[in-house]
Amino acid sequence: MPYIxxxxxxxxxxxxxxxxxxxxxxxxxxxxxxxxxxxxxxIEEFETDSWGIAGRSVKKLRAxxxxxxxxxx
Amino acid sequence: MPYIxxxxxxxxxxxxxxxxxxxxxxxxxxxxxxxxxxxxxxIEEFETDSWGIAGRSVKKLRAxxxxxxxxxx
Amino acid sequence: MPYIxxxxxxxxxxxxxxxxxxxxxxxxxxxxxxxxxxxxxxIEEFETDSWGIAGRSVKKLRAxxxxxxxxxx
Amino acid sequence: MPYIxxxxxxxxxxxxxxxxxxxxxxxxxxxxxxxxxxxxxxIEEFETDSWGIAGRSVKKLRAxxxxxxxxxx
Amino acid sequence: MPYIxxxxxxxxxxxxxxxxxxxxxxxxxxxxxxxxxxxxxxIEEFETDSWGIAGRSVKKLRAxxxxxxxxxx
Amino acid sequence: MPYIxxxxxxxxxxxxxxxxxxxxxxxxxxxxxxxxxxxxxxIEEFETDSWGIAGRSVKKLRAxxxxxxxxxx
Numbered sequence: 001m002p003y004i005x006x007x008x009x010x011x012x013x014x015x016x017x018x019x020x021x022x023x024x025x026x027x028x029x030x031x032x033x034x035x036x037x038x039x040x041x042x043i044e045e046f047e048t049d050s051w052g053i054a055g056r057s058v059k060k061l062r063a064x065x066x067x068x069x070x071x072x073x
Numbered sequence: 074m075p076y077i078x079x080x081x082x083x084x085x086x087x088x089x090x091x092x093x094x095x096x097x098x099x100x101x102x103x104x105x106x107x108x109x110x111x112x113x114x115x116i117e118e119f120e121t122d123s124w125g126i127a128g129r130s131v132k133k134l135r136a137x138x139x140x141x142x143x144x145x146x
Numbered sequence: 147m148p149y150i151x152x153x154x155x156x157x158x159x160x161x162x163x164x165x166x167x168x169x170x171x172x173x174x175x176x177x178x179x180x181x182x183x184x185x186x187x188x189i190e191e192f193e194t195d196s197w198g199i200a201g202r203s204v205k206k207l208r209a210x211x212x213x214x215x216x217x218x219x
Numbered sequence: 220m221p222y223i224x225x226x227x228x229x230x231x232x233x234x235x236x237x238x239x240x241x242x243x244x245x246x247x248x249x250x251x252x253x254x255x256x257x258x259x260x261x262i263e264e265f266e267t268d269s270w271g272i273a274g275r276s277v278k279k280l281r282a283x284x285x286x287x288x289x290x291x292x
Numbered sequence: 293m294p295y296i297x298x299x300x301x302x303x304x305x306x307x308x309x310x311x312x313x314x315x316x317x318x319x320x321x322x323x324x325x326x327x328x329x330x331x332x333x334x335i336e337e338f339e340t341d342s343w344g345i346a347g348r349s350v351k352k353l354r355a356x357x358x359x360x361x362x363x364x365x
Numbered sequence: 366m367p368y369i370x371x372x373x374x375x376x377x378x379x380x381x382x383x384x385x386x387x388x389x390x391x392x393x394x395x396x397x398x399x400x401x402x403x404x405x406x407x408i409e410e411f412e413t414d415s416w417g418i419a420g421r422s423v424k425k426l427r428a429x430x431x432x433x434x435x436x437x438x
Contacts, residue, residue: 001374001416001423001435003149003186007261008367012397014122018133019396021125027388031381034373035436036127037142038418040149040186042080043123049233050262051366052240053403054255058366060237069256069361070366071400074155074197074204074216076295076332081148085178087268091279092177094271100169104162107154108217109273110288111199113295113332115226116269124147126184131147142434143147144181153334160414164425167417182419183434188372189415195306196335198313200328206310215288215329220343220350220362221300222368222405227326228293235323242319250311251304254363257345259368259405270293272330277293289293290327299407341379342408344386346401352383361402 002028002039009058010045011073017043075101075112082131083118084146090116148174148185155204156191157219163189221247221258228277229264230292236262294320294331301350302337303365309335367393367404374423375410376438382408 004024012020021041028034048059053070061070077097085093094114101107121132126143134143150170158166167187174180194205199216207216223243231239240260247253267278272289280289296316304312313333320326340351345362353362369389377385386406393399413424418435426435 001186001418003188003372005370005372006367007369008393008397008399014130014132016396017122018125018130020392021130022128023392023396024389025125025128027385027392028373031384031388032373032377033436033438035432035434037433038184038186038435039127040147040184041125042119042149044119045123046261046263049236050264052237052244052260053366054258055241055244057233057237057240059233067400069400069403071398071403073398074199074332076153076334078151078153079148080150081174081178081180087276087278089177090268091271091276093173094276095274096173096177097170098271098274100166100173101154104165104169105154105158106217106219108213108215110214111216111330111332112273113293113330114271114274115265115295117265118269126147140181141183142181143184144179146179160422160424163414164417164422167422168420171417171420185419187417188411190411191415192334192336195309196337198310198317198333200331201314201317203306203310203313205306220345220405221298222407223299224297226295226297227320227324231324238323239319242323243316246312246315246319247300250308250315251300252363252365253300254359254361256360257362257403257405259366259403261368272293286327287329288327289330290325292325338407338409341382342410344383344390344406346404347387347390349379349383349386351379 002034004041006043008045009048009051012045075107077114079114079116081118082121082124085118148180150187152189154191155194155197158191221253223260225262227264228267228270231264294326296333298335300337301340301343304337367399369406371406371408373410374413374416377410
């Protein structure tokens with residue numbers, strides 16, 4: 001029954017999403033012996049002005065080069 | 074106060090969404106005696122390459138005709 | 147693939163939850179022709195001091211009898 | 220570690236989102252002494268036909284001028 | 293219609309939760325002119341072994357005093 | 366900034382949760398080059414009467430031995 005939701009900023013390719021779905025499902029089976037046929041992985045991507053950390057949007061942090069705590073792209 | 078979130082792949086019409094909002098709200102009132110005026114239903118739709126089951130994306134499963142465990146459309 | 151999450155305050159019986167799971171699944175099949183075998187319904191219940199509407203917790207609103215916009219129980 | 224998700228209908232400007240991210244982060248620090256560097260605020264916006272209250276979509280309620288319990292825009 | 297979900301580790305008092313519900317609702321009204329009567333704030337609290345950052349659980353990070361990027365309590 | 370939420374039925378040990386947090390974070394770094402210091406993994410566990418598939422709760426499906434599409438434990 002596991003349902004895994006991945007929230008991240010935009011930019012992943014279809015191939016990267018496929019790898020993520022496969023990799024997370026494998027972890028659920030390997031670590032927790034979950035049944036893959038009911039394991040769902042759901043990926044959602046967001047604009048960088050809709051996500052903030054430490055009170056500032058990722059869009060601003062990237063524009064200012066302050067990427068020590070966030071991803072560069 | 075109930076808040077119901079429906080996550081599904083893209084394709085529903087505005088009319089189908091309206092039926093879903095109405096039907097789920099009726100269930101909350103009928104089964105649990107919830108107050109409809111604070112019952113919210115929220116529908117979110119996703120691309121088929123962003124949702125996986127059994128380690129593979131819905132997009133791939135449909136392309137291969139493997140729809141025994143997923144919806145055909 | 148649909149995944150439906152119901153968020154509500156505590157108090158439902160196991161029987162009521164079973165009715166909700168059945169009823170919502172039927173709606174997904176009837177309105178949207180979804181495949182029931184991959185339709186998941188997930189119910190989560192919360193304490194009344196952890197949910198607020200109009201800026202006040204449900205616990206307070208109930209204690210004051212202000213239940214016009216919320217459920218009485 | 221707090222993760223705050225704001226779900227609302229479409230229409231906010233980038234500036235309003237920035238204010239929201241800043242304001243909510245300040246509340247988490249002030250009220251709960253949370254560490255801002257791991258406090259994330261995530262804003263998601265939806266179409267008005269995908270959100271319902273009292274069994275009807277926001278789109279319909281607005282079209283009919285029934286906005287006593289919802290926002291006008 | 294806004295629905296705001298706050299996810300954080302356990303430990304807030306009922307009074308702190310009430311302040312959070314009030315404060316976030318005020319922000320939604322002030323910044324976005326949202327209708328408070330349909331603005332819902334929902335707080336959920338988790339155990340420290342169920343939340344991880346940088347690949348390690350908050351429980352472990354706190355036990356080791358590595359709290360530069362997380363809250364101390 | 367990624368925020369990954371794992372929803373599953375109860376029963377994982379603290380050690381298994383730690384492995385899951387570590388494994389998912391590694392995937393995010395390896396596949397998408399995400400910054401681990403802002404990658405959060407959040408695990409939530411539910412009772413088996415609060416989760417349903419194909420219109421029936423996991424609790425009932427397990428009691429009846431119908432575990433072809435769900436996990437056995």
